[in-house]
Amino acid sequence: MPEKLKVVVLFGGQSGEHEVSLMSCTSVVKNMDPDKYDIYFIGITKSGKWLLFEGDVEDIQNGVWEASSKPIVFPADPSFKGFFLVDNPSQVYKVDVVFPIMHGPHAEDGTIQGLLELANIPYVGCDVVASSVAMDKAMAKAVFDSFGLPQGKYLVVLRREFEQRPQHIIDAIESALGYPCFVKPSNMGSSVGITKAHNRQELIEGLKEAGRYDRKLVVEAFIDCREIECAVLGNNDPQASVLGEIIPCNEFYDYNAKYFDDGKSRLIIPADLPEEKANEIRQLAIKAYKALDCSGMARVDFFVEKDTLEVYINEVNTIPGFTKISMYPKLWEATGVPYSKLIDRLIELALDRFKEKHPE
Ligand SMILES: Nc1ncnc2c1ncn2[C@@H]1O[C@H](COP(=O)(O)OP(=O)(O)O)[C@@H](O)[C@H]1O
Numbered sequence: 001m002p003e004k005l006k007v008v009v010l011f012g013g014q015s016g017e018h019e020v021s022l023m024s025c026t027s028v029v030k031n032m033d034p035d036k037y038d039i040y041f042i043g044i045t046k047s048g049k050w051l052l053f054e055g056d057v058e059d060i061q062n063g064v065w066e067a068s069s070k071p072i073v074f075p076a077d078p079s080f081k082g083f084f085l086v087d088n089p090s091q092v093y094k095v096d097v098v099f100p101i102m103h104g105p106h107a108e109d110g111t112i113q114g115l116l117e118l119a120n121i122p123y124v125g126c127d128v129v130a131s132s133v134a135m136d137k138a139m140a141k142a143v144f145d146s147f148g149l150p151q152g153k154y155l156v157v158l159r160r161e162f163e164q165r166p167q168h169i170i171d172a173i174e175s176a177l178g179y180p181c182f183v184k185p186s187n188m189g190s191s192v193g194i195t196k197a198h199n200r201q202e203l204i205e206g207l208k209e210a211g212r213y214d215r216k217l218v219v220e221a222f223i224d225c226r227e228i229e230c231a232v233l234g235n236n237d238p239q240a241s242v243l244g245e246i247i248p249c250n251e252f253y254d255y256n257a258k259y260f261d262d263g264k265s266r267l268i269i270p271a272d273l274p275e276e277k278a279n280e281i282r283q284l285a286i287k288a289y290k291a292l293d294c295s296g297m298a299r300v301d302f303f304v305e306k307d308t309l310e311v312y313i314n315e316v317n318t319i320p321g322f323t324k325i326s327m328y329p330k331l332w333e334a335t336g337v338p339y340s341k342l343i344d345r346l347i348e349l350a351l352d353r354f355k356e357k358h359p360e
């Protein structure tokens with residue numbers, strides 16, 4: 001029997017998507033083969049504390065984990081290659097690979113990935129630059145433009161500019177984009193801080209709301225669209241899954257529609273599109289993945305205009321939701337990769353990339 005891989009599943013985090021991460025983590029762990037992996041659960045609390053949890057995986061999802069966990073230190077110093085308990089620094093827990101399942105700022109944005117680079121430990125998913133560029137909607141849009149990927153009209157606005165010259169910013173948005181438009185924090189996720197503005201008053205409120213989450217905001221023209229998503233998996237030769245469609249239960253796919261209005265938003269897999277259109281979108285998904293130099297995994301989201309089926313890229317999610325109702329694992333299941341095989345593959349890809357970066 002070969003030795004089991006020591007995997008840290010990293011969950012929680014300081015972002016607005018903390019709860020989503022707990023749900024994703026529980027579902028990932030339930031699909032990890034206990035014969036192959038020794039799993040450590042490390043949770044990051046909303047205030048940023050790192051804790052080792054040794055209880056039942058069900059107690060992650062319901063939040064009970066936090067009270068019974070022990071504080072740890074996860075050093076950037078590569079001579080440790082692991083972590084230790086605050087109360088017992090002499091016993092180091094060695095780690096072979098980390099699987100971060102956290103979303104949003106300080107999780108999916110290259111920060112955790114940077115720590116793991118310093119610590120010299122392989123990790124699942126995109127590296128520092130792909131993570132941070134994908135997380136920042138304004139940056140990602142600039143890259144998509146430079147690679148000729150089709151996208152809707154948008155403007156990038158600094159919160160400070162809006163505070164100092166509100167009328168100027170509003171005029172610019174009204175003349176470039178009109179109503180309705182979408183106002184978003186540049187760095188966020190799970191629709192946190194996003195609103196749809198139908199008029200000037202809502203635009204002002206939307207800019208203030210988005211400004212609670214980020215100093216940089218993105219405003220986009222509304223696209224009357226279907227929402228189509230593609231799961232991509234791989235390092236240098238990424239593969240695209242079949243496509244899925246989201247039918248949101250609310251006016252748009254907001255936070256409640258994504259995670260809580262259980263069963264009311266619908267996922268349709270495979271999406272009902274002509275084969276040629278589906279292939280075009282899958283090619284674009286791979287192009288976007290390569291444009292951001294992704295590795296491991298990402299879910300690439302598109303807006304497809306209802307009448308014309310014209311395709312626009314929306315965003316690339318480098319740590320997509322992994323809850324039991326999430327699109328990423330479901331798309332791979334529909335493409336012939338069962339959930340537990342998907343986890344195996346992601347871990348293999350993490351180890352492969354590490355070897356590629358650190359040739360002997
Ligand atoms: N330009 C747009 N036109 C139409 N709907 C949009 C537009 N931008 C966002 N939406 C809606 O808002 C949702 C969340 O926006 P998105 O940019 O994907 O944010 P997040 O990164 O939080 O998922 C989308 O899934 C879609 O329902």
Ligand SMILES: [Mg+2]
Nearest residue numbers: 190191301315
């Ligand atoms: Mg989205």
